[in-house]
Amino acid sequence: MMRRRQLIELGASIATSTLVGPALADEALLQHLGAPQDLGTPLEALNRLITPTPLFFVRSHFGPPALDLARKIRISGLVRQPFEIDETAFGHLQQVTVTAVLQCAGNGRALQTPRVPGVQWVHGAMGQATWTGVRLKDVLERAGVLPGAAHVRLAGADLPPKPTVPAFLRSIPLARALDPGTLIAYRMNGEPLTLAHGAPFRLIVPGWAGDHWIKWLTDLHVQKDEAEGFYFQTAYRLPIEPVSPGAAVPPEATRPLTTLPVKSIIAQPLDGSRQRVGKQEITGVAFSGEKAIARVEVSLDGGASWRAATLEGEPGAGRWQVFRHVFEDRTPGPKHAVVRAIEAGGATQPEKAAWNPGGYLWNGWHAVSWEVVA
Amino acid sequence: MPRRTTALLALTAAIAVGCKGDHAGPPPAPASSASAPVISSAAPLLSDTAAHAMIVDDCLSCHTEQMLAQQRLTPRQWASEVKKMQGWGAPVEPENIDPLAAYLAAKYSTETAPERVPTISPADAAAAIAPLPDGAFAGGDAGRGATAYHELCATCHADDAGGAAVGVHLVDRPLLHRAADFARVVRSGRGRMPAFRVEDVPDAQIANLLAHLRSSR
Numbered sequence: 001m002m003r004r005r006q007l008i009e010l011g012a013s014i015a016t017s018t019l020v021g022p023a024l025a026d027e028a029l030l031q032h033l034g035a036p037q038d039l040g041t042p043l044e045a046l047n048r049l050i051t052p053t054p055l056f057f058v059r060s061h062f063g064p065p066a067l068d069l070a071r072k073i074r075i076s077g078l079v080r081q082p083f084e085i086d087e088t089a090f091g092h093l094q095q096v097t098v099t100a101v102l103q104c105a106g107n108g109r110a111l112q113t114p115r116v117p118g119v120q121w122v123h124g125a126m127g128q129a130t131w132t133g134v135r136l137k138d139v140l141e142r143a144g145v146l147p148g149a150a151h152v153r154l155a156g157a158d159l160p161p162k163p164t165v166p167a168f169l170r171s172i173p174l175a176r177a178l179d180p181g182t183l184i185a186y187r188m189n190g191e192p193l194t195l196a197h198g199a200p201f202r203l204i205v206p207g208w209a210g211d212h213w214i215k216w217l218t219d220l221h222v223q224k225d226e227a228e229g230f231y232f233q234t235a236y237r238l239p240i241e242p243v244s245p246g247a248a249v250p251p252e253a254t255r256p257l258t259t260l261p262v263k264s265i266i267a268q269p270l271d272g273s274r275q276r277v278g279k280q281e282i283t284g285v286a287f288s289g290e291k292a293i294a295r296v297e298v299s300l301d302g303g304a305s306w307r308a309a310t311l312e313g314e315p316g317a318g319r320w321q322v323f324r325h326v327f328e329d330r331t332p333g334p335k336h337a338v339v340r341a342i343e344a345g346g347a348t349q350p351e352k353a354a355w356n357p358g359g360y361l362w363n364g365w366h367a368v369s370w371e372v373v374a
Numbered sequence: 375m376p377r378r379t380t381a382l383l384a385l386t387a388a389i390a391v392g393c394k395g396d397h398a399g400p401p402p403a404p405a406s407s408a409s410a411p412v413i414s415s416a417a418p419l420l421s422d423t424a425a426h427a428m429i430v431d432d433c434l435s436c437h438t439e440q441m442l443a444q445q446r447l448t449p450r451q452w453a454s455e456v457k458k459m460q461g462w463g464a465p466v467e468p469e470n471i472d473p474l475a476a477y478l479a480a481k482y483s484t485e486t487a488p489e490r491v492p493t494i495s496p497a498d499a500a501a502a503i504a505p506l507p508d509g510a511f512a513g514g515d516a517g518r519g520a521t522a523y524h525e526l527c528a529t530c531h532a533d534d535a536g537g538a539a540v541g542v543h544l545v546d547r548p549l550l551h552r553a554a555d556f557a558r559v560v561r562s563g564r565g566r567m568p569a570f571r572v573e574d575v576p577d578a579q580i581a582n583l584l585a586h587l588r589s590s591r
Contacts, residue, residue, distance in 0.1 A: 110488075
């Protein structure tokens, strides 16, 4: 099993340009909402170790603030020395690059039965990038965390449209904040963060869902308790015990969601597509927020038998690998494939994802059907 | 114009320029009576025209219509969503909550065909929120802008531009750096916001308003 520390690399370990694949000119984002922007990565692009930034999904609650590269981050609360920091001050801290999956907690919501309200993501609210910045741990150590601190409340510069709309406030436990993989990032895939992806700063919490990866980060408040408010106490929570689909779940029976469960998605062939007889190639990505992927299996007979796919990229918790299964098929007709990932230690992607009222963290088996033609 | 005020209700940059999805959204779903459960049998279903006017007035200052059109929910879920949004400040009149929820539950029901998700090029998506040169709206005077803001805008958007019951907040938003889009919203109106005549808000006054709002952070 990979230790989280092993996620951390000095310098981008991957030459992005060689992994971007075909030209981006004819690739488009899926527009789930024009304003504020909720844009999905096209499924066929989810077969690359690094998702090109222009195709990387965008999730906004309220839309971005104005572009302001001089924005500072304020560190306050239970610290010896509250202070403000910007990129110039980061020069004194070690710069770190991690490769990590960013997945919106609501990715796959449209696949939940019964349906639940929210942005109806199918597969596109996920991507993998290299993230460069400084460790949150180093920033907090400079501030000096005081006894009694247990959580870090996070806020960005994006304001709700009206004072009556709850602010997007989140928190992470202090232990996660001090994890060496947790970064304040200012670069993505080797370039400065774009406005849509959080410029000038966003938090990087490898292995955890995107609701912790606060964009346009401006406030780190060290405190005794977890965050108050709708976006922590009501949203982004899972039932503590499994519930029957469609059940109402009171808040006291829920807990904050954190780690991404083991998951794999087929990028190619696309469902409903036609492929020539001969070489058939099934590719996609697999990841788990908890552990490295041990193997990915493909079934061509509806789950009766499984074959191991080859894996590309470095294994590790919170990062994805590309899987590939190639075979010859000379018989025209309808074809079907289903894929499942198994993480180190044995947890297997479930055939059906557990339903929950928020439609979070869908990770059921992904199946595609296509036609082989002469 | 009942319910409309003379105050300026500007919108976010994204809303001003991000309307493509509205056109490319899913085909209208048939409101079949067989699959259209109603919440209250006493109230007739709103007409498309009446419902659309309500949605424009009450929902679209914070998000585009696709937020509604992509949902496939039961009447109970729709009622809950409309009430939640009203609680968050959507200016839905209390007597309109049930009819609006019933309309949405019929139009975007669990039986409605799935949404056909439109696409947008990465370049267009980035351009929709990117700052642009001020052009004709450069060189505004923040002091004059403050006076104009309090005369024209503050009733709906609050004295500190932080937003209020009807108007959205105008602080630190990309729209303030997209002067032509800002001017277009001022002069075209949007939702409950009336259109202002160019004579009343000439280019120099737009520049003043922008100078004031940019300094309001």
